[in-house]
Amino acid sequence: MGALSDDKLMRMYREGDADAFDAxxxxxxxxxxxxxxxxxxxxxxxxxxxxxxxxxxxRAAGDYEPRGRFRAWIMRVARNQCLDCLRAATRRRxxxxxxxxxxxxxxxxxxxxxxxxxxxxxxxxxxxxxxALPERQREAVVLRAFExxxxxxxxxxxxxxxxxxxxLIHRGRAALAAGLEEYERE
Amino acid sequence: MECEVSYEELSRFASGELDEERAWQVxxxxxxxxxxxxxxxxxxxxxxxxxxxxxxxxxxxxxxxARRTLSRQVRGGGPEVMTLGEVAEFLxxxxxxxxxxxxxxPAFELGGYVRVRRARLVEWIEQRERAYVRARAxxxxxxxxxxxx
Numbered sequence: 001m002g003a004l005s006d007d008k009l010m011r012m013y014r015e016g017d018a019d020a021f022d023a024x025x026x027x028x029x030x031x032x033x034x035x036x037x038x039x040x041x042x043x044x045x046x047x048x049x050x051x052x053x054x055x056x057x058x059r060a061a062g063d064y065e066p067r068g069r070f071r072a073w074i075m076r077v078a079r080n081q082c083l084d085c086l087r088a089a090t091r092r093r094x095x096x097x098x099x100x101x102x103x104x105x106x107x108x109x110x111x112x113x114x115x116x117x118x119x120x121x122x123x124x125x126x127x128x129x130x131x132a133l134p135e136r137q138r139e140a141v142v143l144r145a146f147e148x149x150x151x152x153x154x155x156x157x158x159x160x161x162x163x164x165x166x167x168l169i170h171r172g173r174a175a176l177a178a179g180l181e182e183y184e185r186e
Numbered sequence: 187m188e189c190e191v192s193y194e195e196l197s198r199f200a201s202g203e204l205d206e207e208r209a210w211q212v213x214x215x216x217x218x219x220x221x222x223x224x225x226x227x228x229x230x231x232x233x234x235x236x237x238x239x240x241x242x243x244x245x246x247x248x249x250x251x252a253r254r255t256l257s258r259q260v261r262g263g264g265p266e267v268m269t270l271g272e273v274a275e276f277l278x279x280x281x282x283x284x285x286x287x288x289x290x291x292p293a294f295e296l297g298g299y300v301r302v303r304r305a306r307l308v309e310w311i312e313q314r315e316r317a318y319v320r321a322r323a324x325x326x327x328x329x330x331x332x333x334x335x
Contacts, residue, residue, distance in 0.1 A: 166198075
């Protein structure tokens with residue numbers, strides 16, 4: 001099924017071919033997981049986002065319009081799952097703080113899974129800078145840098161105009177480059 | 187003194203996204219501004235570093251768990267080949283209602299048993315959906331024309 005387009009696989013799945021859905025999972029589970037990992041900044045939840053994204057895709061397959069934008073569509077679903085996950089984590093943290101049962105700090109650097117830690121210091125610094133970007137900039141930069149998505153695809157994923165995407169990406173890149181300059185001076 | 191070229195604009199320049207005139211102006215500015223040259227070099231280095239960031243393979247356990255859950259969800263929807271009773275249940279109509287459409291139902295016969303493949307049934311439903319929309323549109327046009335006359 002490797003040569004079939006995403007739209008064709010979705011159509012086959014809608015017609016009852018479960019193998020077509022497996023092929024879509026094979027194609028997109030790593031991009032979805034990596035996007036979630038970057039968006040959640042190494043906090044727990046990327047595994048759940050992976051599963052919930054594909055479950056949501058299976059449930060909403062009937063609503064998908066086959067216009068060659070499956071990647072943008074599934075990344076939008078993944079993004080919504082990430083936002084739900086972040087909101088739930090915030091609620092949990094606030095509840096723990098209110099009841100005096102837990103710390104007010106977000107998940108610490110040490111809590112990240114080992115695979116998060118980069119091979120060299122520069123890459124690790126870059127991961128930290130990406131994680132510190134405002135949410136929208138981070139999403140746009142990650143989709144561009146990791147998934148090689150076009151501005152149009154990112155606009156479709158984030159639900160914003162293309163010019164907004166360009167602004168988000170260039171502001172994000174400027175912040176990252178400035179951060180790396182500072183890191184190298186230290 | 188504040189520089190006339192922002193870091194963000196340098197990013198657009200480094201990505202080749204400025205219009206020609208502005209790109210020339212920035213190019214010209216770079217000759218005389220060491221700070222902007224440093225920023226531009228940092229932006230180009232950033233592109234290289236972003237390319238080197240590794241995409242990791244999701245943990246095998248997470249992938250396996252997701253596959254298991256999805257398989258239950260995706261394949262647990264019923265058999266690939268259905269009896270007429272299952273077809274009626276799938277369509278949420280009484281089994282008697284199938285008698286009316288028996289001739290066009292994409293069924294096959296094996297040893298006296300009539301069966302329907304789920305995938306063919308879904309295609310058939312889509313054909314009927316299209317026919318229904320067409321018939322409704324034609325009916326509306328006919329009503330409009332009747333009103334005109």
